[in-house]
Amino acid sequence: MSEAVDENRKIIEQSIEFLVPGMELARDIYSSDGKILFNQNNILSQHNIQKLGNWKIPKVFVYSEVATANPITDPKLQKFINTYNQSVPVVQKAFEDIRSSQEIPLDALTAAATDIASDIAGAGNVIDRLYNLPPCDDYTMYHSVNVSAISALIAIWLKYPPESVNAISLAGLLHDVGKSLLPPELLHMPGKLSPDDYEHYRQHVAYGYDLVSKIPNISQSITAAVFQHHERRDGSGYPGGITDYYIHPYAKIVAVADLYDEGMTINRENPQAELSPYVSLQTLRNELHRLDPKICITFLDNMTNFLSGNRVSLTDNRQGRVVFINKEQPARSMVRLDDGTVLDLREEENISIHYIIR
Structure with missing residues (x-):
């Protein structure tokens, strides 16, 4: 396939480790079997760069100047992004502390959750921007901050008072804290988990409950959200298989945020798959019989506006x-x-x- 190359622009061959979001491809990129992976003139995002690494592509041709696609001009959105970037290392250090001491540094996480909840209000199309930000190496950290942000936004859309929005943001930040006690090789295992591995993985809910319930004066609503975020209103969830009436409202919010973010950030069975909000929203729509309908529809209606x-x-x-x-x-x-x-x-x-x- 011939390519129309703009000879007036300087082209450089760049190693994958030196690529940055905003670079524009100067050549099509093909797989080893001749399938086109990315077209010439594609503007690279952080996710695109990660995919190139997954495909073991060592170098690509790019134009030397960096494109400035979709610049951030909204100061509220920029403030939230700054808060997000500051929160990830806070959560990462907190999880490291938990692994070593099995104690949760609540003050640091509460401050991070409150900042996330405060700065996400009125920040425009925040959720779409989450998936253009460079993730940290540990998926659980990235996922925890995303779920905190999305949970807070859902709570705002549902018109919860500010103190409840802060608590729901903290519940989102803590929802997977039990994963800090799982073996790293289990968390990063590619492909579909075996029945035994999946049963072990499900223990993160109990581990998280044990950790959070030891915090003096912790809200029982937050404890419930951590323990119940995998429960489903038809009784098909875990760990208790409880039904709608018995699931705490905070857990129902975190469940929607968790499912959406998982669809946008991880695909164990096909790690090279494209991640699409349209597909993730379709997954939520298909799960209406298992998730809280009011929460789900509120999220879907607001997201489709973006x-x-x-x-x-x-x-x-x-x-x-x-x-x-x-x-x-x-x-x-x-x-x-x-x-x-x-x-x-x-x-x-x-x-x-x-x-x-x-």
Whole structure:
């Protein structure tokens, strides 16, 4: 396949470890079997760079100047991003302390959770920006801060008072604290877990409950959220298999945030898969019978307001811009293709939105 190279722009060959978000590809990138992985002129995000590392691609050709796509101009959004970046190392150190002492440094985590809850209000399309930020090496840290932020935002949308929003943000930050006591090799194991490994993995809920319940004067609502965030209202969850009436509202909020973020940040069975908010929202829609409907629909309705107008790639590799969100099936919304054709994906059985083009 020939490529139209802009000879007026300087091209450099860059090692993967020196790539930064915003660099523009000067050549198509192919897999070893000839499949195209990224097109020329693709603007690299942190997630794209991680994928190149997963594919063991040592070097790529990029234009020497860095593109300034989607600059952050909203001061409230920038303030939240600063808070997010400061919170990740706080959580990382807290988890390290827990591994060594089995005690939770509550003051540091409470301060981080309160800052997250305070700064996320009114910060615009925060959730989409979360997945453009460079993650830390430990997925659990990144996931914990994301769930804290998303849980706080859901609580704000549900009109909880500020003190409850702060508590829900802290519950999100602590929800997976029990994973600090699991073997690292279990947490980072690729592929689908065996039944024995999965049973071991599920123990993180009990470990987390034990850790949190030892904190003097900790809110029982936070303890419940940590213990119950994998419970489902139809009784299909764990550890207790309890039903809707017995699940704490904080746990129901954290459950929605947790499921959405897992869909956006991890795919054990296919680590090279693209991560799409349209697909993650579709997963939540499909789980309405197991999750709290009011919380789920509030999240879906608010999120879809942010997703119209994105440039996307479809599962058949065509590209276009989302012009209308189908709230019932977000991955099957209406897209104006680059050739001007408007495609209603509800009418296309074998085509859906694959991923957002960054």
